[in-house]
Amino acid sequence: MSDPADAGTPDAGRSPAPTTTPSPTDTSTPGDDWRGVAAEDVEDPEGQASLRLERRSRRLLGELIRPRRGPVALALLLTVLQNASYLAGPLLVAGAIDVGLPAALDGRPEPLLWFVLGYAGAAIVSAVLQFAFITLSGRLGQDVLLELRQRLFRHAQRLSVSFHEGYTSGRLISRMTSDMESLDRLLAEGLDGLFTSLLSMIGIAALLLWMDAPLALIMLAALVPLVLVAGWFRSRSRSAYRRTRSSMANVITHLVETMNGVRAVQAYRREHRNDEIMGEASGEFRRANKRALDVLAVFVGATRSLGNLNLVVVLAVGGWWVADGRLELGVLTAFLLYLRRFYEPLDRLAMVLDSYTGAAAALEKISGVLAEAPHVAEPSEPVRLVSSRGDVRFEGVEFGYGEDRPPVLPRFDLEVPAGQTVALVGATGAGKSTLAKLLARFYDPSAGRVTLDGVDLRDLADEDLRTAVSMVTQESFLFSGSIADNIRLGRPEATDEEVVAAARAVGAHPFVTSLPDGYRTEVHKRGGRLSAGQRQLIAFARAFLAAPAVLVLDEATSSLDLPAEQAVQRALETVLRGRTAVIIAHRLSTVLIADRVLVMDGGRIVEDGPPAELIGSAGGRFHALHEAWRDSLV
Amino acid sequence: MDTDTDTAAPANTADPTRPDLPGGHPSELSSPPPRGETAARRSATRALLRLSPYAGTVRTPLVTATLLALLAVLAGLAMPLAIGAAIDGPVAERDLAGLGWMAGLVLLLGLVESGLHLARRRIMSGPTTAVEARMRQDLFHHLQRLPVAFHDRWPSGQLLSRAVNDLSTIRRFFAFTSVFLVVNTITILVGLAILFSISPVLALIMVVIGIPTALITLRVEFRYNSESRLAQDQQGDLATTFEESVLGVRVLKSLGRGRHLARHFAAQARQLRGTELRKIHLLGWVWMWIMVLPEIGVAAMIAYGGYGVATGTMTVGSLVAAITILAYLRFPIDSMGWLFSEANETATASDRYWEVRDSLREIEDPAEPADLPRPVRGELRFEDVRFRYSGSGGAEERAGDDEVLRGVDLTLVPGETMALVGATGCGKTTLTALASRLADPTGGRITLDGVDLRDLRLADLRTAVTTAFEDPVLFSASVRENVRLGAPDATEEEVVAALRVAHALDFVSALPWGLDTRIGEQGLSLSGGQRQRLALARAVVARPAVLVLDDPLSALDVHTEAEVEAALRRVLSGVTSLLVAHRPSTVRLADRVALLEGGRVTAVGTHHELLASEPGYRALLATPDDEDGRDGVAEPAGNEVSSR
Ligand SMILES: Nc1ncnc2c1ncn2[C@@H]1O[C@H](COP(=O)(O)OP(=O)(O)OP(=O)(O)O)[C@@H](O)[C@H]1O
Ligand SMILES: Nc1ncnc2c1ncn2[C@@H]1O[C@H](COP(=O)(O)OP(=O)(O)OP(=O)(O)O)[C@@H](O)[C@H]1O
Numbered sequence A: 001m002s003d004p005a006d007a008g009t010p011d012a013g014r015s016p017a018p019t020t021t022p023s024p025t026d027t028s029t030p031g032d033d034w035r036g037v038a039a040e041d042v043e044d045p046e047g048q049a050s051l052r053l054e055r056r057s058r059r060l061l062g063e064l065i066r067p068r069r070g071p072v073a074l075a076l077l078l079t080v081l082q083n084a085s086y087l088a089g090p091l092l093v094a095g096a097i098d099v100g101l102p103a104a105l106d107g108r109p110e111p112l113l114w115f116v117l118g119y120a121g122a123a124i125v126s127a128v129l130q131f132a133f134i135t136l137s138g139r140l141g142q143d144v145l146l147e148l149r150q151r152l153f154r155h156a157q158r159l160s161v162s163f164h165e166g167y168t169s170g171r172l173i174s175r176m177t178s179d180m181e182s183l184d185r186l187l188a189e190g191l192d193g194l195f196t197s198l199l200s201m202i203g204i205a206a207l208l209l210w211m212d213a214p215l216a217l218i219m220l221a222a223l224v225p226l227v228l229v230a231g232w233f234r235s236r237s238r239s240a241y242r243r244t245r246s247s248m249a250n251v252i253t254h255l256v257e258t259m260n261g262v263r264a265v266q267a268y269r270r271e272h273r274n275d276e277i278m279g280e281a282s283g284e285f286r287r288a289n290k291r292a293l294d295v296l297a298v299f300v301g302a303t304r305s306l307g308n309l310n311l312v313v314v315l316a317v318g319g320w321w322v323a324d325g326r327l328e329l330g331v332l333t334a335f336l337l338y339l340r341r342f343y344e345p346l347d348r349l350a351m352v353l354d355s356y357t358g359a360a361a362a363l364e365k366i367s368g369v370l371a372e373a374p375h376v377a378e379p380s381e382p383v384r385l386v387s388s389r390g391d392v393r394f395e396g397v398e399f400g401y402g403e404d405r406p407p408v409l410p411r412f413d414l415e416v417p418a419g420q421t422v423a424l425v426g427a428t429g430a431g432k433s434t435l436a437k438l439l440a441r442f443y444d445p446s447a448g449r450v451t452l453d454g455v456d457l458r459d460l461a462d463e464d465l466r467t468a469v470s471m472v473t474q475e476s477f478l479f480s481g482s483i484a485d486n487i488r489l490g491r492p493e494a495t496d497e498e499v500v501a502a503a504r505a506v507g508a509h510p511f512v513t514s515l516p517d518g519y520r521t522e523v524h525k526r527g528g529r530l531s532a533g534q535r536q537l538i539a540f541a542r543a544f545l546a547a548p549a550v551l552v553l554d555e556a557t558s559s560l561d562l563p564a565e566q567a568v569q570r571a572l573e574t575v576l577r578g579r580t581a582v583i584i585a586h587r588l589s590t591v592l593i594a595d596r597v598l599v600m601d602g603g604r605i606v607e608d609g610p611p612a613e614l615i616g617s618a619g620g621r622f623h624a625l626h627e628a629w630r631d632s633l634v
Numbered sequence B: 001m002d003t004d005t006d007t008a009a010p011a012n013t014a015d016p017t018r019p020d021l022p023g024g025h026p027s028e029l030s031s032p033p034p035r036g037e038t039a040a041r042r043s044a045t046r047a048l049l050r051l052s053p054y055a056g057t058v059r060t061p062l063v064t065a066t067l068l069a070l071l072a073v074l075a076g077l078a079m080p081l082a083i084g085a086a087i088d089g090p091v092a093e094r095d096l097a098g099l100g101w102m103a104g105l106v107l108l109l110g111l112v113e114s115g116l117h118l119a120r121r122r123i124m125s126g127p128t129t130a131v132e133a134r135m136r137q138d139l140f141h142h143l144q145r146l147p148v149a150f151h152d153r154w155p156s157g158q159l160l161s162r163a164v165n166d167l168s169t170i171r172r173f174f175a176f177t178s179v180f181l182v183v184n185t186i187t188i189l190v191g192l193a194i195l196f197s198i199s200p201v202l203a204l205i206m207v208v209i210g211i212p213t214a215l216i217t218l219r220v221e222f223r224y225n226s227e228s229r230l231a232q233d234q235q236g237d238l239a240t241t242f243e244e245s246v247l248g249v250r251v252l253k254s255l256g257r258g259r260h261l262a263r264h265f266a267a268q269a270r271q272l273r274g275t276e277l278r279k280i281h282l283l284g285w286v287w288m289w290i291m292v293l294p295e296i297g298v299a300a301m302i303a304y305g306g307y308g309v310a311t312g313t314m315t316v317g318s319l320v321a322a323i324t325i326l327a328y329l330r331f332p333i334d335s336m337g338w339l340f341s342e343a344n345e346t347a348t349a350s351d352r353y354w355e356v357r358d359s360l361r362e363i364e365d366p367a368e369p370a371d372l373p374r375p376v377r378g379e380l381r382f383e384d385v386r387f388r389y390s391g392s393g394g395a396e397e398r399a400g401d402d403e404v405l406r407g408v409d410l411t412l413v414p415g416e417t418m419a420l421v422g423a424t425g426c427g428k429t430t431l432t433a434l435a436s437r438l439a440d441p442t443g444g445r446i447t448l449d450g451v452d453l454r455d456l457r458l459a460d461l462r463t464a465v466t467t468a469f470e471d472p473v474l475f476s477a478s479v480r481e482n483v484r485l486g487a488p489d490a491t492e493e494e495v496v497a498a499l500r501v502a503h504a505l506d507f508v509s510a511l512p513w514g515l516d517t518r519i520g521e522q523g524l525s526l527s528g529g530q531r532q533r534l535a536l537a538r539a540v541v542a543r544p545a546v547l548v549l550d551d552p553l554s555a556l557d558v559h560t561e562a563e564v565e566a567a568l569r570r571v572l573s574g575v576t577s578l579l580v581a582h583r584p585s586t587v588r589l590a591d592r593v594a595l596l597e598g599g600r601v602t603a604v605g606t607h608h609e610l611l612a613s614e615p616g617y618r619a620l621l622a623t624p625d626d627e628d629g630r631d632g633v634a635e636p637a638g639n640e641v642s643s644r
């Protein structure tokens, strides 16, 4: 039991470290085993954590609203006024009937006319105020959304690569899209409904208390069960809405992934299976949503029943009191009329509460992302690096993806003096890209430090670090937009000439100019308009334009044909003069231009020296590699 | 107000807030997804009518719900009448027993009212969420079968916003908006009828007031429609930008361009905010008129009624009755503003939804599919195959010089391995995509065992031909599921054997949960070579008759490459395979090599034959050592179009 001798076999691996036992909550749908096991399955858990979640999202809400206190107060004032003028309507009608009509019958039409004009005036004022309120509160809501969207975007960019790996893009996208939509709904409908309903209820309650306190107390007593029902509703619909949020995230993840991998989907006839999976994800969302709607139905039904019941009680008790002579008939009549009005906005309030619960669930998720601290954080007091020489050092560095997994890079030291070109070779999975990513600070080492010009990367401002170190990643990701846009991402302020010069240097210019729109050609989603090699050239030109002190190339030429690759190599020889470079390549032709070769195996640097020397040392790994490579060329 | 109907111009074209950053990401400049300009001119009603096939599935509950809502409204209206009767009768007469009865009646009405509302919501919750799920499923189903060309052009953010936001708008339309549009209209009409029975002139006043209300509403509807279309499109753009920023986070980090893109995103988000504000403004405007005009009508009625009472043509009682009725109509009338906006958003959502659903699938099963001979021999023949990417660019497109493939003739004998060699961007991947009909040739034909691919069922074809793509796309699923993608029935042994061929078994077993490990989204938590080997395993596990491998070893080191080659050689014997290759080492796997140049296969032969006879081939595949002193040949490739 205690002997993990066969830790390498799949079966032994199946019992993972206890800390990361995958929670069944996210993966328990039947037929879900295709999804496989991963450590990140634990979503924000239910139960005890719920309070914390709520507090977190309330704090976020507070942060968003606080700077807008002024407009919020103004909006409140507007509704108060609007409601006042709205409520004036019935009074004026009553006046017209009670005062105006008798006067008119007496042959004096002026009072009636005044009431009529007053009525119309009140209506106009109320409508104009309503307009002002809608636009103001709409602006408020949109401002809040705008800020939240921007925050989420910026924060997502700040978060470390390891966060993105665990969280997955689909979930992040659903935070930005469907969760934001929930909030939008609350802001669009909720504010209006909430203010108006509450105000009119408070107003009427005050009026009733003034008219007849005992009867009003009877009526207000009915609020107790109402509050209880509302509490029931909140807790039920909260859990339903939470489920809608996570199941919608699953829908979105599946959709995005399918659309991005549609070639493979079609070529491998994956459509049916995907339909099924979508059916499941979408069905889960549907069930959760239906649940929320059903809970809402019960809630609305219950509040209405309570309101109506209350009406009956007041009618019965009031009628009895009238019969007893304890109450005026007129008061009871007015009371009943107002009581009905009191309960009218309750429906709307229920809807507001409903949007609120939905939005709260969404806000929980959003605030969850925002509360995520970047693991690879920018220092609070960065060391400035004006112009980097490009002196790179790894000092006692150790690194592994996740604590429970064996380290990918066991402890090592490495020094790359400024201006040196280092080639990194080794078997796939040896850890070459990982080393490069440490240098580009995608991750921080779990022990030791990586320094640039003697400064720990963790102490450098992001800006300086990125100006000094650029990396062409193994997967050449292009953004939609034109070719020029994509190259210019390396240095946004570059002129057109500089863009062309960069493309020329890596040998992309001829093919770009052969395209109908040249540099303005749209590359489509992920660069689908271009061939794989062309994409690599563009990605390369992009890093080239950035002209960093340290350039990291991770198999930047793997999809190129030999002549193109040689052109790139020639370009490199000039470009790399005076720069530090780390080049990862499997094609040793690229490696031969390096000053120094590092051979990696199982995360360790096993050979280190100038290429010619290593080739010469028979029995060495690089020697063997080189032999094999030469053989492969024939 | 300030703008005219031309605001319906395509999204973002004239946008002052666009950052003047040259490197901005004008995902909006790529025009493919149709923008609202045409949609706005279509009528909202027509757009809503397009939902009828789905509305049909919820017809019964919809009608029931409408009836229930109507009844509930009636019960609601009856309650004050009963209360009034109770006050005038038993209470005024101090008749406690009678009061009890009346209270019971009110209670009954109240319970009926709330019960009906509850029932209505309950009845609708199931069917409407089902319609939403169904529409999403149909959309997804359709999307998966649309050609790759469609997906290259449509940013997934746009598809996403349709599948999520638009569908939830449509669900709400079925659940509430449509019901209350009907119920409120009926209530208002009934109210008017009662009003008419009391006094035709009073009713007439309301009708006259209704005319400007309707006109204003219609006028704004048009603009609102185009704004809401714009907003929905902008939401899609925003989703797209965000998606790209997340998927491309490594690039953005490595170049330090997160802030740059954040500015672009902020500009887009501000645009969306602007559109939303214009919408809110329009809505507020309509709402204002919808609120104020009926009130003016009421004022006019009181004035007229008062005059009537004074002159004796009307009784006080009927005036009071008329006013009471109007008080009841107040809520239905007011809520029309909100219903109006919802209905318009639904119309837009429906337009956007059907835009995608109306896109042609293009590549589909033939009407009368032919059968492949069994067993499939695997003779793949390209006959004068031409291919042009549609809409690939600018004005020169029609010049005819933009064909990627210009008459490819190539025959793969059953069981042979044919390497396809050509410069970067010469059309190798394009050619391989044709073999499994991810696209159809624009000229000529491709046959498998003598049958035109277009006469085959897609499922048959794609079972017979599998492809390992140059970008190894892995899905967030277990390793096993990823490998079994094309062969869901593959046994554990077959999966393991395929992994062994791809030399992937070692690292897979070292994963924390072995074959059950979920590999991250797009396999990014594996190394490049590991991903490529899984994609290779996926292609071989299905034991296809024709195997297409697009540069399958590019990310492997020399040793691993040699081992995979040795294993592949065993697998490839007996299987027809087309192997795109950039390196001599990969070419060695092949029996014959075809050289693709200028959109044609210009030579076929063994590696050594071609090296000897074809200068173009030599330029592509000769070793650098042979290359010394021949620098002129090494002009980078990819310019095949211009060079010809
Ligand atoms: N994000 C990650 N999370 C977990 N494990 C990872 C991650 N990235 C890489 N690994 C693992 O770390 C090891 C080293 O990967 P790395 O990408 O550094 O290899 P490499 O030397 O670049 O290989 P290749 O030549 O195939 O690109 C591999 O076993 C890989 O599976
Ligand atoms: N979706 C597209 N729309 C328009 N043109 C395209 C599209 N995809 C590719 N092309 C163009 O067609 C040509 C052939 O592309 P293809 O991907 O077939 O090249 P390839 O031979 O596979 O190149 P590589 O060796 O770089 O992978 C290229 O010039 C490319 O720019």
Ligand SMILES: [Mg+2]
Binding pocket: A432, A433, A434, A474, A554, B527, B528, B529
């Ligand atoms: Mg790598």
Ligand SMILES: [Mg+2]
Binding pocket: A531, A532, A533, B428, B429, B430, B470, B550
């Ligand atoms: Mg290709």
